[in-house]
Amino acid sequence: MLVIGAVLVIVALLVVAALAVPIQPGLPKQTPKAGIIMPSGAGLDQLNFAPSKVTVIVGVNNTVWTNDDSVEHTVKSESIPAGAAPFASGLLSTGQTFTVSLTVPGTYTYECTIHPAWMQATIIVVGASNSTESGGSGGGS
Numbered sequence: 732m733l734v735i736g737a738v739l740v741i742v743a744l745l746v747v748a749a750l751a752v753p754i755q756p757g758l759p760k761q762t763p764k765a766g767i768i769m770p771s772g773a774g775l776d777q778l779n780f781a782p783s784k785v786t787v788i789v790g791v792n793n794t795v796w797t798n799d800d801s802v803e804h805t806v807k808s809e810s811i812p813a814g815a816a817p818f819a820s821g822l823l824s825t826g827q828t829f830t831v832s833l834t835v836p837g838t839y840t841y842e843c844t845i846h847p848a849w850m851q852a853t854i855i856v857v858g859a860s861n862s863t864e865s866g867g868s869g870g871g872s
């Protein structure tokens with residue numbers, strides 16, 4: 732009996748561990764990370780934060796900026812929901828990235844502090860209840 736009990740505990744732990752894996756890479760419906768690029772040649776009258784408006788899911792998504800431009804840029808929050816933490820990247824050189832986990836739903840605006848007149852963009856963070864359509868596959872194979 733003790734052996735069976737131990738086996739059951741081990742199986743239960745394995746199931747819990749499998750369910751605890753937070754993100755399945757390559758999941759088609761919801762992107763686990765929102766990738767935002769500062770494209771090469773970012774400038775006035777051009778796309779600068781691309782995309783300039785993204786929607787991410789609270790508790791699931793991180794937001795990652797990558798500077799693909801040849802000059803430095805920054806990411807700094809401007810207007811954020813009540814209770815959310817402000818963020819600021821500092822200088823990002825070519826190829827550098829900056830990652831933020833947004834844990835409070837709402838609308839965030841941010842800018843590049845070097846080019847605030849024209850490098851501005853928006854992130855909308857929605858609650859997890861808006862993203863349940865993909866459902867759980869139950870894992871395993």
Ligand SMILES: [Cu+2]
Nearest residue numbers: 804843845846
């Ligand atoms: Cu900039």
